[in-house]
Amino acid sequence: MIIKQLSIFLENKAGRLTEVTEILADKEINIAALCIAETSDYGILRLIVNAPDKAVATLKEKGFSVSLTDVLCILIPHKIGALADATKKLSESNISVEYMYAFAMGDKTPVIIRVDEIDRANKIIGKLGIQQISTEDIYRL
Incomplete structure (x- = not known):
């Protein structure tokens, strides 16, 4: 999102x-x-x-x-390899990550990502089944 x-x-x-x-x-x-x-x-x-x-x-x-x-916020499991899986899916779709930052909370990790093609990345993330969250969702974590 x-x-x-x-x-x-x-x-x-x-x-x-x-x-x-x-x-x-x-x-x-x-x-x-x-x-x-x-x-x-x-x-x-x-x-x-x-x-x-x-x-x-x-x-x-x-x-x-x-x-x-504009940035994306995805929610990945807080487990070994989850970030690697998400970034691999982006790189396989030729989406370049300019920067990111994250914070682990329990069993989930919200990740803020700045990419070169945000609209295309947003659609790809949705198709790949990577959970996305809104600013409001961040406050509910």
């Missing part, structure tokens, strides 16, 4: 992550998943939140560079 992910550019300095999380908390925006990719000078904070449009508007108002990106 295609969901919206925030991508926020952050300078690598103390307090910037706290500033973002406090701004979102003040607006009652809840974070379901996050990932930070960084270099020595800056980072990209990726978030799945319950109100992505509100989060983008709020953060832009506060001067942050932020964008929305």
